Amino acid sequence: MKRFVIMLIAMLTVVMLLAACNSMAADENAAANELLRLRLPMGYIPDPQYAPLYVAVEKGYFAEEGLELEFDYSFETDGMALVGANEVPFALVGGDQAILARAQELPVVYVLEWFQKYPIAVVSHETAGIETPQDLIGRSVGIPGFFGTSYVGYVGLLSANDMTQDQVQATDIGFTQIESLLTDQVDAVVVFANNEPVQLENMGESINTLQVADYIDLVHNGVVTNEATITNNPDLIERFTRAMLRGLTDTLADPDEAYEISKIYVEGLDDSRRGVLEASLEFWRADTLGLTDAQSWERTQDLLLDMGLLDGPLADIEEAFTNEFILKVQP
Numbered sequence: 493m494k495r496f497v498i499m500l501i502a503m504l505t506v507v508m509l510l511a512a513c514n515s516m517a518a519d520e521n522a523a524a525n526e527l528l529r530l531r532l533p534m535g536y537i538p539d540p541q542y543a544p545l546y547v548a549v550e551k552g553y554f555a556e557e558g559l560e561l562e563f564d565y566s567f568e569t570d571g572m573a574l575v576g577a578n579e580v581p582f583a584l585v586g587g588d589q590a591i592l593a594r595a596q597e598l599p600v601v602y603v604l605e606w607f608q609k610y611p612i613a614v615v616s617h618e619t620a621g622i623e624t625p626q627d628l629i630g631r632s633v634g635i636p637g638f639f640g641t642s643y644v645g646y647v648g649l650l651s652a653n654d655m656t657q658d659q660v661q662a663t664d665i666g667f668t669q670i671e672s673l674l675t676d677q678v679d680a681v682v683v684f685a686n687n688e689p690v691q692l693e694n695m696g697e698s699i700n701t702l703q704v705a706d707y708i709d710l711v712h713n714g715v716v717t718n719e720a721t722i723t724n725n726p727d728l729i730e731r732f733t734r735a736m737l738r739g740l741t742d743t744l745a746d747p748d749e750a751y752e753i754s755k756i757y758v759e760g761l762d763d764s765r766r767g768v769l770e771a772s773l774e775f776w777r778a779d780t781l782g783l784t785d786a787q788s789w790e791r792t793q794d795l796l797l798d799m800g801l802l803d804g805p806l807a808d809i810e811e812a813f814t815n816e817f818i819l820k821v822q823p
Contacts (some may be wrong), residue, residue, distance in 0.1 A: 527560035530732075533571025533583040534563055535713075538758040540769040541686060543750040544606075544776075546757045548739025557731035563757070568640075572716065576600050581721045582732060587711025587784075587813070588644045588792050594812050595802055601722060602813040604715035604733050605784035606740070609705035609775045611712060612645025615673065615689055616680035618698040625653040625702060634665035634678035641712070645704040646682045648795050652708035686775060690767035705775075709788045710795065711813075712775075726817070734821040737781050744773060782818040789813055 534542065545561070548554055554561055564571070571583030572590070576598030590602045614633065616622040622631065628650075636642045650657060665672045669681035669688050674697075683689060685703055692699050704710070715736065717729055743750040751769050755761045789809050796802045806812060 527555060528558055528728075529560045529562060530582065531562045531564050531580050533568075533574060533580065534565050535568035535571055535584050537565050538563070540751060540754045540758060540761065540765055541772045542757070543747075543754045543769055543772075544736065544740040544743045546739075546753050547742050547750050548735050550753045550756065551739070551742065553735040553738045554732075557735045559731060559735065572598065572600060575716055575718050578718050578720045581725070581728060582715055582717055584713060585716050586641050586644075586713050587789065588641065588796060590711075590716055590812055591789070591793055591796060591806065591809070592801060594806055599719040600716045601719060601811070602711070602714055602716050602784065603729060603817050604736065604782040605711065605778075606714045606736075606782070607712040607775045608778045609703075609712070610645055610648070610708070610710040611685045611772075611775050612642055612649075612704045613683055613685035613689065614646065614649065614680050614702040614704075615669075615683050615692065616700050617673065618700050620679050620700070622680055622700055622702070625649055625655060625707065628680065628702075629655065629659045630661070631679040632661040632663060634663050634669060634672045634681040636667050636669070636682065637664055638662075642682045642684075644792075644795065644799070644801075645710070647799055648708045648710055649702065649704045651795060651798060686768055686771035690765075690771055694764055694767065708791065708795075709785070710792045711784065711788050714782075714784065722814075729817045730821055733782065733817045737818075737821065740776060740781055743769075744776065747773060780818070780822070783815055784813050784818075786810060786813075 549561055568585050568589060572585050572593050574580045575583045576593060584606070587602055587605070590600055593600050614622070614628065622628060633646070635646055646662070647657065650660065663678060665678065665681070669683050670691060672678050673681045673692070681688070685701065689699060689701050715733065721729060747769055751766055754769070789812065793802065793805055793809055797805060
């Protein structure tokens, strides 16, 4: 009888140990399967130009990296401030804005160049005869405002062609470029090359387009993080960039699929906006996706200095960006 009791106690002990082990394993699996939710400031409204991110989410690339994205379509400056304060680890912003933020002592670092070409353009009616930047001399140009990406691109176009702002009659028209052009309020308008020209062509308008990227190489939209994340959580940056690059690669390889996926995330999206994605593709292509070029950063800083937007050059412009994580996640 005593021997039976001992055996029973031993068996119960084993069962309890197995149950405890199974419980620990379940807890570990649950922890492993729990996704880290990231709020991502985007800088614009839901749009097919964000297809690479939509693809990466829908195909589970971020989930495979243990990440879940919350798309935050807030202003670019808001995203920059949040990253600089380490309230969020990433945001989509322009390189020119990263330089200006560093000048204000925000510890932001640009880690992935999404748009390899600066997507600002000057558009006019074909009948206006504006075929070169020099044709803008003495003409009226509508611009969304004397600030931000459009303004930087516009001045960059003039500067690259040895022109000054006083040679052109620039007018602040807000975001009414299409209306202003169609009603002949101005001779030309400053636009995003993957947006308004597509809309105008869909309307049957014959236009001329001067692409800023054809004349000067400036840093545009990409991913910024901050120095704290680089120091304390570099693995998070690798996981994020790897997932985003997979989405970008798939979008370039199959734009039709990417556009269909975008319909899940952009309410009311129909085929009239397909041209936005198609126009965006050429701005994203590169031999090494995501890689940024030091010379383009120097050129962008020089332009900001010439515009009076910087009081002086950064102590070390190379601290504003890094290719470290892009190179790490290359297959």
